[in-house]
Amino acid sequence: MNAGEGTVFIVDDTEDVRTALSRALVAAGYQVRSFESAERFLEEQDGEAPGCLLLDICMPGMSGLEVQRSLIGSKCGRSIVFVTGHGDIESSVSAMKLGAVDFLTKPIEVVQLLAAVKRAQRLDLEARRERAARSVIEARLKSLTPREQQVMEDVINGRLNKNIGAHLGICEATVKVHRARAMSKMGVRSVPELVHVGAKLGITNLLINWLRPHA
DSSP: OOGGGSEEEEEOSOHHHHHHHHHHHHHTTOEEEEESSHHHHHHHOOTTSOEEEEEESSOSSSOHHHHHHHHTTSTTOOOEEEEESSOOHHHHHHHHHTTOSEEEESSOOHHHHHHHHHHHHHHHHHHHHHHHHHHHHHHHHHTSOHHHHHHHHHHHTTOOHHHHHHHHTOOHHHHHHHHHHHHHHHTOSSHHHHHHHHHHHTOHHHHHHHHGGGO
16 A cells, blocks of 8 residues: 555644644655544544544543444444553553554654554555455345355355255256356355355355355
8 A cells, every 4th residue: 555545544632743643644645634532533534434543542531442442343443553652551452452553652753653554554455355345245145045045055065966956855957057146146156266255255154154044
């Protein structure tokens, strides 16, 4: 990711800190938006906009850790680099366990700042690509008919066409028709390809678990 491809959102209650961080990042070619409170950031940010979050851990109102927890698993989730004026080991450990990219202590060296932001921007882009891919897969799953869902589950579980037919009470030729339609809707040409896609995205179990309730 190039510097200009994602916004760096800065959330810090100290104006001087926001100004210093903004200047350093703008000079490096980043787009920057700054907020004086977590509440304002959560209210005004565009969750669809790519970019990372530079987040103060201790602020009036919501703390940085509370913001991090609120974003986990949400459509507005993004990579976070924490900044703090206090070397709080407990907080840093908590932040990193919850997926923070880095934990920087003020005053922050520009080289250290830029390295952390570069990594956070890259991780944010990768996460967005994965979420987009997962959305496509889920949409394809939803396009399957109930019978195609049944056949697809048996296919993923390794059953042969004749065994699927016996299991579902249909002839093998009909199984082949449903299987071909299901594979076409899923955008794959073979079972290994489907499993590969699932493994690459970490959603093989999602495929099986999603299909089972619909069978």
